[in-house]
Amino acid sequence: MITIEPEKIHKALADLRSEGYDFLRSLTGMDWGEEGLGVVYHLGKTTTGENTVVKTATLNREHPELPSVCDLWKAAEFNEREVYDYFGIRFIGHPDMRRLYLREDWVGHPFRKDYDESLNPLRMTNEEPDDVTHHYEELPDGSVIKKREVIFDQDEYIINIGPQHPATHGVLRFRVSLEGEIIKKLDVHCGYIHRGIEKMCESLTYPQTLALTDRLDYLAAHHNRHALCMCIEKALGLEVSERVQYIRTIMDELQRIDSHLLFFSCLCMDLGALTAFFYGFRDREKILDIFEATTGGRLIQNYNTIGGVQADIAPDFVKKVKEFIAWLRPTLKEYHEVFTGNIIAHGRLDGVGVLSREDAISFGATGGTGRASGWACDVRKRHPYAMYSKVDFKEIIRTEGDCFARYMVRMDEIVESMNIIEQLIDNIPEGSFQEKTKAIIKLPEGSWYSAVEGSRGEFGVYLESRGDKYPYRLKFRSTGLPLVSIMDTVCRGAKIADLIAIGGTVDYVVPDIDR
Amino acid sequence: MEIKKPTIKGIPYEEWKNNDYLEDMVRQLNENGTNVVVGCLDDLINWGRSNSLWPLTFATSCCGIEFMAVGAARYDFARFGFEVTRASPRQADMIMVAGTITHKMAPVLKRLYDQMADPKYVVAVGGCAICGGPFKKSYHVLQGVDKILPVDVYIPGCPPRPEALLYGMMQLQRKVKLEKFFGGVNRKQDKE
Ligand code: SF4
Numbered sequence: 179m180i181t182i183e184p185e186k187i188h189k190a191l192a193d194l195r196s197e198g199y200d201f202l203r204s205l206t207g208m209d210w211g212e213e214g215l216g217v218v219y220h221l222g223k224t225t226t227g228e229n230t231v232v233k234t235a236t237l238n239r240e241h242p243e244l245p246s247v248c249d250l251w252k253a254a255e256f257n258e259r260e261v262y263d264y265f266g267i268r269f270i271g272h273p274d275m276r277r278l279y280l281r282e283d284w285v286g287h288p289f290r291k292d293y294d295e296s297l298n299p300l301r302m303t304n305e306e307p308d309d310v311t312h313h314y315e316e317l318p319d320g321s322v323i324k325k326r327e328v329i330f331d332q333d334e335y336i337i338n339i340g341p342q343h344p345a346t347h348g349v350l351r352f353r354v355s356l357e358g359e360i361i362k363k364l365d366v367h368c369g370y371i372h373r374g375i376e377k378m379c380e381s382l383t384y385p386q387t388l389a390l391t392d393r394l395d396y397l398a399a400h401h402n403r404h405a406l407c408m409c410i411e412k413a414l415g416l417e418v419s420e421r422v423q424y425i426r427t428i429m430d431e432l433q434r435i436d437s438h439l440l441f442f443s444c445l446c447m448d449l450g451a452l453t454a455f456f457y458g459f460r461d462r463e464k465i466l467d468i469f470e471a472t473t474g475g476r477l478i479q480n481y482n483t484i485g486g487v488q489a490d491i492a493p494d495f496v497k498k499v500k501e502f503i504a505w506l507r508p509t510l511k512e513y514h515e516v517f518t519g520n521i522i523a524h525g526r527l528d529g530v531g532v533l534s535r536e537d538a539i540s541f542g543a544t545g546g547t548g549r550a551s552g553w554a555c556d557v558r559k560r561h562p563y564a565m566y567s568k569v570d571f572k573e574i575i576r577t578e579g580d581c582f583a584r585y586m587v588r589m590d591e592i593v594e595s596m597n598i599i600e601q602l603i604d605n606i607p608e609g610s611f612q613e614k615t616k617a618i619i620k621l622p623e624g625s626w627y628s629a630v631e632g633s634r635g636e637f638g639v640y641l642e643s644r645g646d647k648y649p650y651r652l653k654f655r656s657t658g659l660p661l662v663s664i665m666d667t668v669c670r671g672a673k674i675a676d677l678i679a680i681g682g683t684v685d686y687v688v689p690d691i692d693r
Numbered sequence: 694m695e696i697k698k699p700t701i702k703g704i705p706y707e708e709w710k711n712n713d714y715l716e717d718m719v720r721q722l723n724e725n726g727t728n729v730v731v732g733c734l735d736d737l738i739n740w741g742r743s744n745s746l747w748p749l750t751f752a753t754s755c756c757g758i759e760f761m762a763v764g765a766a767r768y769d770f771a772r773f774g775f776e777v778t779r780a781s782p783r784q785a786d787m788i789m790v791a792g793t794i795t796h797k798m799a800p801v802l803k804r805l806y807d808q809m810a811d812p813k814y815v816v817a818v819g820g821c822a823i824c825g826g827p828f829k830k831s832y833h834v835l836q837g838v839d840k841i842l843p844v845d846v847y848i849p850g851c852p853p854r855p856e857a858l859l860y861g862m863m864q865l866q867r868k869v870k871l872e873k874f875f876g877g878v879n880r881k882q883d884k885e
Contacts (some may be wrong), residue, residue: 281796303800305797341801348757371793373834377832390827393754443765463765466762478851
């Protein structure tokens with residue numbers, strides 16, 4: 179990890195950017211106490227897969243200020259707003275320095291170690307819609323001024339969508355400026371399901387923190403927990419048995435199929451194809467049955483543990499999985515007959531909401547969305563973990579970048595997931611399903627990052643420890659935040675009805691965005 | 694005219710939990726007495742109402758997915774008259790608070806509830822809606838929806854199984870059956 183002073187950070191990052199670090203994997207705000215407030219940047223090269231970590235800190239706790247890197251990576255836009263919200267660090271040059279999750283009348287910044295909770299009782303007043311924002315600009319003499327910025331003009335026609343809207347897939351809120359039916363601008367409001375999971379983790383022991391990961395993106399419960407377990411195991415230097423690796427990989431892929439089936443159901447329902455919704459849910463139940471027999475849970479499974487898994491696989495697991503795959507292959511054909519070939523589906527999806535490859539990388543929109551735009555961003559291929567280096571599968575990539583491409587990528591990934599499972603299911607080796615760990619797990623001092631391919635993109639965990647049994651800071655690289663940050667770019671110029679199709683195919687899960 | 698104990702076809706009365714507070718309500722209603730004509734009309738209306746409760750499509754997080762699963766093929770709450778989920782609170786009879794309610798969401802939820810037409814019911818689904826659940830210690834999570842709304846039925850779980858959701862929804866039906874539609878609504882237990 180390289181440490182750079184705040185004065186030089188922008189220049190240093192710009193140099194890295196021109197060296198080819200075009201993917202801002204994660205941007206983490208930090209409160210190091212005595213050493214100040216700062217940011218950790220995780221950068222990656224999309225060409226070679228190299229990674230680097232840079233950090234910076236400012237000692238000023240009253241008015242902490244850092245230069246914004248929005249001009250280098252668009253992904254920084256939302257992430258820096260998040261850091262401002264959590265730590266109160268102002269980013270000079272960021273075009274829109276509003277809070278991202280909390281209400282504008284929130285007092286203080288909750289992730290600071292000296293935050294006082296009593297200042298923020300429950301407020302039952304309705305929020306004021308904000309049409310103006312502000313940004314900070316540095317003058318040549320070094321002083322910083324606050325400038326007003328207009329989001330929506332007085333005479334613009336604005337429509338509010340959400341937070342209670344069936345097609346936003348949760349409590350997400352958009353404010354959309356329209357001209358006739360055409361979207362001119364879209365402003366995303368997050369935070370309606372901001373549960374403060376990262377902050378809670380700072381006062382939980384490591385095994386306890388695991389429980390909350392399942393609730394982030396509940397359609398990638400296994401992946402999330404896998405990432406955190408991997409990160410802690412990495413820090414402990416713990417090797418898990420081959421059997422565990424097999425089980426984890428199979429479970430991850432089942433979870434991916436589960437998530438993609440739900441994606442199919444919900445997208446079809448949003449576009450008016452209610453029958454398809456029932457098809458998808460019917461088949462999803464079969465996966466849930468398999469999960470339930472082994473893990474005891476349907477949605478929230480709490481299965482991975484540090485050093486293994488909670489319980490051995492059920493006796494009929496192998497048989498059930500095989501039966502399921504044999505059932506799903508022909509059923510997928512039926513899906514395609516029912517929906518994919520449908521002329522209305524094509525009318526709603528073809529050429530709608532195009533995301534270019536450059537934008538996908540710059541925003542860090544990984545997962546099916548990135549791959550539909552031609553970016554080979556699959557963590558399973560880029561940085562193989564568990565069994566992925568030993569199995570043979572295709573990374574589905576399309577180049578159109580439109581809604582239909584995003585839809586097809588996910589449908590084809592179901593087939594690839596089945597292929598992966600088939601390669602593994604017959605050879606699960608014998609062995610223990612849980613390594614012995616100490617009763618109280620303490621990590622050495624240091625910081626670690628590990629990532630898995632979640633259902634909708636790269637899910638990363640950044641962990642910083644000071645040698646305690648609690649993490650000093652635990653940050654989850656949300657898969658959904660980059661996805662929702664592309665909405666403004668993708669939706670501009672589209673029709674208002676397309677917003678539903680775009681939102682459906684981008685496939686975000688809101689609790690994962692808000693965390 | 695005597696008001697009968699609330700039953701659901703096909704399920705023996707003794708198998709229900711929490712019968713006592715419903716019986717209390719029955720007793721109170723019987724003590725106050727009911728006119729035969731009005732009472733019969735009440736029965737008819739309640740029969741209709743309890744079998745066509747329209748929920749609001751409202752889900753904030755994980756529990757919402759289970760709520761969707763209950764609506765889908767295998768569990769299918771259409772069998773009990775819940776299938777007409779409404780996207781607008783103005784057309785909904787009940788709100789299933791499925792998922793965590795945060796401080797930012799609380800005023801919105803209250804507003805949704807206020808927009809619903811009377812008589813309206815609230816079901817708290819999952820640990821989060823009941824008391825904050827796993828997020829009890831969070832700085833941004835409401836510690837139970839009953840802090841801001843009157844809750845009729847609680848369905849514990851994280852998330853509750855679909856069977857539990859159905860059970861909870863039927864408990865609500867039983868409660869609806871005990872209402873006097875004419876001459877005042879008796880929804881609350883008297884303070885002892
Ligand atoms: S009770 Fe559990 S499953 Fe339900 S919303 Fe809360 S955390 Fe999610």
